[in-house]
Amino acid sequence: MMTPPPLGLYIHIPFCRQRCDFCAFYLEIYRESRAEAFVRSLMQEIERSGQRHVAANRPVQSVYFGGGTPTVLTATQLTAILSEVHKHFTLASDCEITVEAHPSTISEQGLGQLYRAGVTRMSFGAESMEDGDLARIGRPGAVSETVTAVTQARAAGFTNINLDVMYGLPGQSLESWQRTMARCLALAPTHLSCYALTVEANTKLADNIHRQRSQAPDEGLQIEMDEAAQRMLGNAGYERYEISNYAQPGYACRHNLLYWTSGEYLGLGPSAQSYLDGTRFGNIADLTAYKISLAANRLPIEDRARLSEKEQLRDAVIFGLRLIRGIPSHSLHQHAANYGHAAITAQLFAQQLIEEDGAHSRLSERGRLQADTIAGQLY
Numbered sequence: 057m058m059t060p061p062p063l064g065l066y067i068h069i070p071f072c073r074q075r076c077d078f079c080a081f082y083l084e085i086y087r088e089s090r091a092e093a094f095v096r097s098l099m100q101e102i103e104r105s106g107q108r109h110v111a112a113n114r115p116v117q118s119v120y121f122g123g124g125t126p127t128v129l130t131a132t133q134l135t136a137i138l139s140e141v142h143k144h145f146t147l148a149s150d151c152e153i154t155v156e157a158h159p160s161t162i163s164e165q166g167l168g169q170l171y172r173a174g175v176t177r178m179s180f181g182a183e184s185m186e187d188g189d190l191a192r193i194g195r196p197g198a199v200s201e202t203v204t205a206v207t208q209a210r211a212a213g214f215t216n217i218n219l220d221v222m223y224g225l226p227g228q229s230l231e232s233w234q235r236t237m238a239r240c241l242a243l244a245p246t247h248l249s250c251y252a253l254t255v256e257a258n259t260k261l262a263d264n265i266h267r268q269r270s271q272a273p274d275e276g277l278q279i280e281m282d283e284a285a286q287r288m289l290g291n292a293g294y295e296r297y298e299i300s301n302y303a304q305p306g307y308a309c310r311h312n313l314l315y316w317t318s319g320e321y322l323g324l325g326p327s328a329q330s331y332l333d334g335t336r337f338g339n340i341a342d343l344t345a346y347k348i349s350l351a352a353n354r355l356p357i358e359d360r361a362r363l364s365e366k367e368q369l370r371d372a373v374i375f376g377l378r379l380i381r382g383i384p385s386h387s388l389h390q391h392a393a394n395y396g397h398a399a400i401t402a403q404l405f406a407q408q409l410i411e412e413d414g415a416h417s418r419l420s421e422r423g424r425l426q427a428d429t430i431a432g433q434l435y
C-alpha cells in the first residue's frame with residue numbers, strides 16, 4: 057500500500073493590534089472578546105477537519121501559525137490550539153511547528169510556554185532594523201524589540217529562528233538596507249525572508265504615494281538591494297533556496313516548501329487556503345460568517361476548484377520556478393506544449409531569463425528579478 061503524502065497545516069490567526077500602512081491582508085483589529093470567540097470556532101474547525109484526515113491516515117509534517125499576528129493571542133491560547141491539533145491529527149515525530157510573531161507581542165514567559173508545548177520555529181516580523189523605516193511604513197514597534205525577541209527566544213530554547221525583512225521601503229537607501237542586513241546577520245537567525253515591498257491597492261501606503269506623502273518603491277534600487285542581500289547572505293553562509301528565502305544549511309522552511317513543490321496543505325481559520333487531492337479551496341474571509349458556519353456544524357469553505365492535470369502541472373511549473381533548484385525540464389516543456397506557450401518559453405530561454413542544465417530548468421539571476429512577469433507569461 058502506498059504511504060499517503062505528508063500534509064502541512066496552516067492556521068490563520070486573523071488579528072493584529074493595528075494595520076501596517078502597506079498591508080492588504082484580510083484581518084480584524086484585536087479585541088480580547090473577539091479573539092476568545094474565534095479560538096472557540098477554530099477548535100471546532102480543527103475537530104471537524106481532523107476527523108477526515110486522520111481517517112485518511114495523513115501524517116502532518118508541518119504546522120504553521122500565520123496571520124495576522126498569531127502572538128496577539130496569549131501563549132495559553134496558542135498552546136491550547138496546538139493541543140487540539142495533536143488531539144485530532146497525527147503529527148510526524150519531527151513535525152516542524154512555526155509561530156509567526158510580531159516582536160512587540162511576545163514575552164520571555166510566553167516564548168517558554170510555546171517552546172515547552174512543542175513549537176520548533178519562531179518567525180519574527182522584523183521588517184527593518186532601522187526605526188525610521190518602521191515609522192515610515194506605519195509599522196508599530198522598535199528595532200530593539202526584535203533584538204530582545206531573538207535573545208529571549210534563544211533563552212527559551214529555540215534554535216530555529218526566522219526574520220522577515222522588506223526592502224524598497226520609503227526613504228530606505230542601499231546603505232540603510234545593508235545596515236539592516238548586517239544587523240540581522242549579527243543576530244544569527246537560521247533563516248531570513250527578504251521581500252521587495254509592493255504597493256497594494258487600497259492601502260494607506262498606496263494613498264500616501266498617491267498624495268505624494270510617501271515615495272513609491274524604485275525598481276532599480278530594489279534590484280540593487282536584492283543583489284546586495286544575495287551577496288551579504290551568501291558570504292555569511294546562507295543558501296538562497298527560493299526567490300525571497302535564505303537559510304543556513306538544513307534550515308529551509310519545510311512548510312513553505314510545500315507551496316512551491318505542489319505539496320498538500322490544509323488551511324484553517326478565516327481566509328485560509330488549502331490544496332488537497334488536486335483541489336484548491338479557501339475559507340470564507342469574514343470572521344462573523346466563519347463563526348456562524350462552524351456554529352451550524354458546517355466547515356466554512358467558500359470556494360472550491362478542482363484542477364485538471366494540465367492545471368496541476370501549470371501550478372507546479374509556475375510555483376516551482378521560484379525555487380533556486382528549479383523544476384524538471386520535461387515539466388516546463390510539457391506545460392508549454394499544453395498551453396501553447398512553446399514560443400514564449402523559447403523566448404525566455406533566448407533572453408536568458410530561464411536557464412537549463414540538462415535535467416532542470418530555473419530562472420536565471422536576471423529572471424528572478426522578473427519572476428512575477430514571467431509567471432504571468434507562463435500562466
Ligand code: SF4
Nearest residue numbers: 072075076079123124
Ligand atoms: S502585522 Fe502583518 S498582518 Fe498585521 S497589519 Fe502588519 S503586515 Fe499586516
